[in-house]
Amino acid sequence: MARYIGPKCKLARREGTDLFLKSGVRALESKCNIEAAPGIHGQRRGRQSDYGTQLREKQKVRRIYGVLERQFSGYYKEAAGKKGATGENLLQLLECRLDNVVY
DSSP: OOOOOSOHHHHHHHHTSOOSOSOSSSOHHHHSOTTSOSSTTTTOOOOOOHHHHHHHHHHHHHHHHTOOHHHHHHHHHHHHHSSSOHHHHHHHHHHTSHHHHHO
16 A cells, blocks of 8 residues: 655645644644745745635645545545535544554
8 A cells, every 4th residue: 555655744834734644742843844835935825716725625634644545535435425414424434444543
């Protein structure tokens, strides 16, 4: 199974929030500057469209749970097939994963 093994602070800086990917021994602010996005032009953040906001939230959930896009789309299809709110069903499926329960 593939997984992201690159810098975790870069992901947190891209999303602009703590994704709880690093250990909780020290505060994340002391490890990396969350205010600036990664890259040479990270100081500027433009206004996001509605699509951009939805994409960032989806990417944030994917990165928190360590799921790749194909797996995530499968979970979404399964959650959409169940009765009730799709978003709540999706988070419930992601929370029930064995790696999430053990961790």
